Amino acid sequence: MLVCRGAGLTRGLRALTRPWPRGSGGRSLALVRAAGAPPTGDWWPLSLSAAAVVASAPRPLQPYLRLMRLDKPIGTWLLYLPCTWSISLAAEPGCFPDWYMLSLFGTGAVLMRGAGCTINDMWDHEYDKKVTRTANRPIAAGDISTFQSFVFLGGQLTLALGVLLSLNYYSIALGAASLLLVITYPLMKRITYWPQLFLGLTFNWGALLGWSAVKGSCDPSVCLPLYFSGIMWTLIYDTIYAHQDKKDDVLIGLKSTALRFRENTKQWLSGFSLAMLGALGLVGVNCDQTAPYYIALAAVAGHLTHQISTLDIHRPEDCWDKFASNRTIGLIIFLGIVLGNLQKEKKTEETKKNIGSRLEN
Numbered sequence: 327m328l329v330c331r332g333a334g335l336t337r338g339l340r341a342l343t344r345p346w347p348r349g350s351g352g353r354s355l356a357l358v359r360a361a362g363a364p365p366t367g368d369w370w371p372l373s374l375s376a377a378a379v380v381a382s383a384p385r386p387l388q389p390y391l392r393l394m395r396l397d398k399p400i401g402t403w404l405l406y407l408p409c410t411w412s413i414s415l416a417a418e419p420g421c422f423p424d425w426y427m428l429s430l431f432g433t434g435a436v437l438m439r440g441a442g443c444t445i446n447d448m449w450d451h452e453y454d455k456k457v458t459r460t461a462n463r464p465i466a467a468g469d470i471s472t473f474q475s476f477v478f479l480g481g482q483l484t485l486a487l488g489v490l491l492s493l494n495y496y497s498i499a500l501g502a503a504s505l506l507l508v509i510t511y512p513l514m515k516r517i518t519y520w521p522q523l524f525l526g527l528t529f530n531w532g533a534l535l536g537w538s539a540v541k542g543s544c545d546p547s548v549c550l551p552l553y554f555s556g557i558m559w560t561l562i563y564d565t566i567y568a569h570q571d572k573k574d575d576v577l578i579g580l581k582s583t584a585l586r587f588r589e590n591t592k593q594w595l596s597g598f599s600l601a602m603l604g605a606l607g608l609v610g611v612n613c614d615q616t617a618p619y620y621i622a623l624a625a626v627a628g629h630l631t632h633q634i635s636t637l638d639i640h641r642p643e644d645c646w647d648k649f650a651s652n653r654t655i656g657l658i659i660f661l662g663i664v665l666g667n668l669q670k671e672k673k674t675e676e677t678k679k680n681i682g683s684r685l686e687n
Contacts, residue, residue, distance in 0.1 A: 338387065340569075343530075352499065356441045359503075364670075366426070366615065372480070374497065376396060376397050376398070376399045377397040377398070379396070379397075380392060380396050381397075384630075387432045388667075389464040389470045390464070390470065390478055392463070392464050393440075393443065393444055393447060393463070393464045393465070393470060393478065393503070393567040394436075394439070394440025394441075394443055394474060394482065395439065395440065395443045396440070396518065400650050400653060401439050401443070402435050402436055402439045403653045403656065404560075404591050404652060404656065405431055405435045405438065405439045405529050405532070406431065406435035406529045406532070407653070407656030407657070407659070407660060408529070408532045408533040408536075408552070408553075408556040408656075409428075409431040409434075409435065409532030409533070409535065409536040410423070410428060410431070410536070410554075410656075410660045411533060411536070411552060411656075411659055411660060411663055412532060412533045412535070412536025412537040412549070412552060413427045413428055413536040413537070413539070413540055413550070414627065414660060414663040414664050414667065415537065415548060415609070415663055415667075416536065416537045416540035416541050416612055416665060417540070419614075419667060419670035419671055420667070420668060420670055420671020421667065421668075422518040422664065423664060423667075423670075424540060425535070425634075427540060429534075429564030430489060430492060430539075431536060431539075433489055434486055434490070435532070436629060437482050437483075437485050437489065438482075438486050438508065438535075439485040439625075440481055440482050441479055441482040441508065442487060442508055442511075442512075442528070443478065444475055444478060444479045444482065444510060445508065445512055446463070446512040447463050447465045447466070447506060448472060448475055448476070448479070449512045449513060450462070450467075450512060451465040451466045451472070451663070453578055453580065454466035456574065456577070456578050457569060457571060457574040457575075457578070458574065459570060459574075459642075460571075464494045468670070472537075473542040476590040479561065490502070492519060493535075493538075494538070494542050496538050496542055496543050496581070496616050497535055497538045497539045500538055500544075501531075501535055502532060502557075503636045504528065504531040504535075505521065505522070505529055505572070507527055507528040507531070508528055510524075511524040511525055511527070515575075515580045515581055515582060516579075516580065516581070517581070519581040519582065519583060519585060519586035520583060520586070521581065521582060521583075522560060522561050522564040522565055522568065522582065522583045523557070523561060525560055525564055526556065526557035526558070526559075526561055526564070526565060528618070529556070529558060529560050530553055530556030530557055530559075530560060531553075532681065533549060533552045533553040533555075533556045534553055536551075541570055547612045548609055548612050548613055551605040551606075551608045551609050551612070552606075552609050554605045554607065555602045555605035555606045557563060557596075558598045558601045558602035558605065559602050559655070559656075561583065561595075561598045562595050562598045562599060562630070562634075563603070563649050563652040564583075564649075565582075565583040565584055565591060565595060565647075566595070566639075566645050566648050566649045567645065567646075567649040568582035568584035568648065569591070569639045569640075569642070570642040570645050571584075572584045572585055584639070589639075590652050591637075591639050592634055592635075592637065592639075595637075596634055599627075599630040599631075599634065602632075603623060603627055606623055606626075606659070607620075607623065610666070611624070614670065615663070615666045615667075616666045616667075616669035616670055618662055618665035618666040618668065618669055619662045619663060619665070619666030620662075620666075620669075621663065622658050622659055622662020622663075622665075622666070625662075626655050626658050629651070629654065629655055629658070630655070631662060633648050633651060633652075636648075637642055640671065
């Protein structure tokens with residue numbers, strides 16, 4: 327088994343390091359990695375696999391796959407996970423979440439994250455040329471023209487619309503309302519030191535949409551604190567992410583919470599963590615969640631404490647590691663919701679037995 331895995335990893339690394347000819351096929355993946363991804367040793371396995379898939383795709387497709395960041399799936403996870411929380415919370419007591427909805431929202435997350443990255447790169451290609459980490463993004467590097475990216479964006483949004491139209495009317499209207507955020511949030515780094523807040527408003531829309539897709543409408547007592555907790559979470563991980571680019575951002579005049587907080591970053595992140603955990607606790611109370619859910623929140627609290635206390639905001643590699651580790655936080659919350667919901671069945675059965683025994687007596 328280990329030999330097989332080692333051979334697979336070797337093939338993946340060969341695919342990653344294989345040179346690409348210049349031209350419409352783009353730059354070498356080594357340059358792309360240097361411009362927009364962490365060093366190989368810092369990559370988590372799923373990113374490595376995704377990058378290998380993109381590197382092995384037909385050369386004319388590779389710039390488009392990189393434009394929608396298929397080689398870096400962490401962003402898709404962070405967009406998708408709040409959807410899974412909401413869908414799971416909306417499940418009936420004692421039941422698993424709706425697998426069809428989870429797969430549908432997974433498809434939508436890939437498409438909408440890709441569309442968001444395309445919009446971002448269309449707005450920012452002149453800035454991207456000036457930042458080391460982003461200089462080899464497809465539009466900035468000249469691998470894709472602005473017109474080609476616009477046509478590609480139209481295709482992504484059309485497919486995403488097909489996913490949205492599979493939902494109920496309430497959810498269709500709610501999903502359409504997020505489009506303005508998707509289009510405008512890449513501009514916020516030019517206007518305010520809080521672009522991460524607008525990213526949070528955009529990236530966590532699924533916390534509202536997942537519940538409405540299952541239930542037919544939103545329950546404010548659950549959806550609003552869940553949405554708020556997701557926004558706080560985004561402020562945590564994207565502030566950490568922004569510290570990678572703060573030197574370049576200062577030079578080219580872009581803003582971020584990393585530049586706003588500076589050496590006080592850890593205090594701010596701690597505050598956001600407390601707000602996130604408090605809102606998730608309120609969600610649990612309003613949903614009658616059980617012990618596994620609160621155990622998961624305790625694990626998340628431990629993860630956040632370690633993440634923030636060991637963060638070195640002056641080391642881009644450490645910032646990337648801490649940023650990427652937030653996928654684990656999202657998965658812990660998802661698992662806690664699912665197990666907590668399954669525990670409800672046991673409590674219900676015990677209640678029924680108690681009621682039945684009382685009636686017999």
